[in-house]
Amino acid sequence: MVSFKRRGGRRPGATDTRESILAAAREAFTRAGYRPATIRGIAAAAGVDPALVMHFFGNKETLFREAMTLPVEPAAVLSRALATSPDRAGEVIAATFLEIWDSAAHRDSLLGLVRASVTEQAASDMFRATILDGIEHALTEFGVSQPRLRGTLLASQLMGLAMARYILALEPLASAPRPDVAAAVAPTLQRYISGDITRESPRD
Amino acid sequence: MVSFKRRGGRRPGATDTRESILAAAREAFTRAGYRPATIRGIAAAAGVDPALVMHFFGNKETLFREAMTLPVEPAAVLSRALATSPDRAGEVIAATFLEIWDSAAHRDSLLGLVRASVTEQAASDMFRATILDGIEHALTEFGVSQPRLRGTLLASQLMGLAMARYILALEPLASAPRPDVAAAVAPTLQRYISGDITRESPRD
CATH class of the missing domain: 1.10.10.60 (Homeodomain-like)
Structure with missing residues (x-):
């Protein structure tokens, strides 16, 4: 205009x-x-x-x-992982997420994005539109049940990881080696992506 | 003065x-x-x-x-769950967490606490001191390895859940029935509390 x-x-x-x-x-x-x-x-x-x-x-x-442009397109990372090795998508997402956050070049934008998302409706709407819609789309293409719920669960663990490791800097999570953190959260991400997330199942 | x-x-x-x-x-x-x-x-x-x-x-x-006093003592809930049914501690934590957040009476304090934790050092220090120390103590008493790392991982999923469901209100997570959400995140919490969180293990 x-x-x-x-x-x-x-x-x-x-x-x-x-x-x-x-x-x-x-x-x-x-x-x-x-x-x-x-x-x-x-x-x-x-x-x-x-x-x-x-x-x-x-x-x-x-x-x-x-x-605050994101250094990578989260949905693209997810799509690629699902296309190549779906059983390891959780690992790939965890490793990529941590690598980007650990990079000093991107940290400030990401911190700003999370802080603003928590306090501002406009930023929160942007988060929804730019990140979550893409993730849902990638999961839908992959054919899992409840793609949008899975996307929000995935987002919940990743945002929480950002808060704990980078924003609140809770130790020892904040200074744990990246592969250790990736190993700890990858199974969570994998389950949200393609595992059982319902309560009907009689699993252990 | x-x-x-x-x-x-x-x-x-x-x-x-x-x-x-x-x-x-x-x-x-x-x-x-x-x-x-x-x-x-x-x-x-x-x-x-x-x-x-x-x-x-x-x-x-x-x-x-x-x-911003918390309506319950998180460490006390965890201790009680570990003492009575350790294999279901994840379920208990998930259910309690969601019940409190879903209650309109507590929502505002909790929102304020999370928002402030993300933006303010003082609030973040308070979070560390009042919540995380207690959780670490409960896990140490229970005798699991790496209690503090487990506590921060637990905090990461819970804070992320609060952000996704209550602060950003990401749908469908925001309006999913409480038992469904509890079922989706309980296995994550259980693994952080007492499961395998290392990368050495040759698990699936």
Whole structure:
């Protein structure tokens, strides 16, 4: 809706400016949370006019979404794992999840996303739309029963792991070697993906 | 440090006043989060002087702790389950956890506690001290290996369940019948409590 003329031409600094705004936004959302962060404050931190932020991103929600872009597409990781070795999908998801979170380059965006999801409806809606719908789709393609319930159970363990290991930094989980943590949670993820999640079954 | 004169006298309302402050604090912490909530704002909402809040509670952390008191002692529930039917401890924990969260009377305190734990160091420290230490103690008494790691894994699934079902309200997990949810997560909790959580084992 915002018509943007300056976009054409050689504009040596347009990308840099956009990146500066995103960096400032990431920092503001991560530190302060979604609601307290303001377009005005982010613009000031990036050294630009608030109108320019609006010009690039239109509104705060879009800015948040762009600043907090996930480094991988969770549904794609799941789909690939289900296509290649479905019985080890839990292991693959656990390993990938931990690898990304353990990487300092991504940690801040992820922390911001989780913090904001817990406190802000807009972020929570975004989480639902961008992550969960894709996971449900991947599970539906795979043909398991109750794909959406499985997706939310999967999300519950992964979000809880992020909270315990990275946000609250509960020891010894916070500094346990990645393969140990992956081994501990993989069977949980595997069961949510393809195992028994009902109460009718007379299992042990 | 604040000398409070009005406290003496017949004080028909001392308990009521304390409760009003706690209710206002609960509401402020739940809505705004720990940091944005102020003693001044809470006092105003309760219709008392800020000095009175300080008088009763001393500081914001203590006020938070009192306002957000858990309706049950998680470690006590776990200890009791381990003492009576250790193989069903996961079921008991799941059922108790869901029952308390599903109760409207407790939901707000719990939401406030989780939200604040995610965003505030003080709340996160409190979580560690009041909940996790007790769980570790119960597991140590029970004699399982790696009690603290097990406690943090248990916390990870429970916190994630709270986030998914109550905070983000991810459907269908959010409105699934309690016994169904309990059945889905109980095996996870049971494994974290007393099952295999290592990667050395050659299990399936």
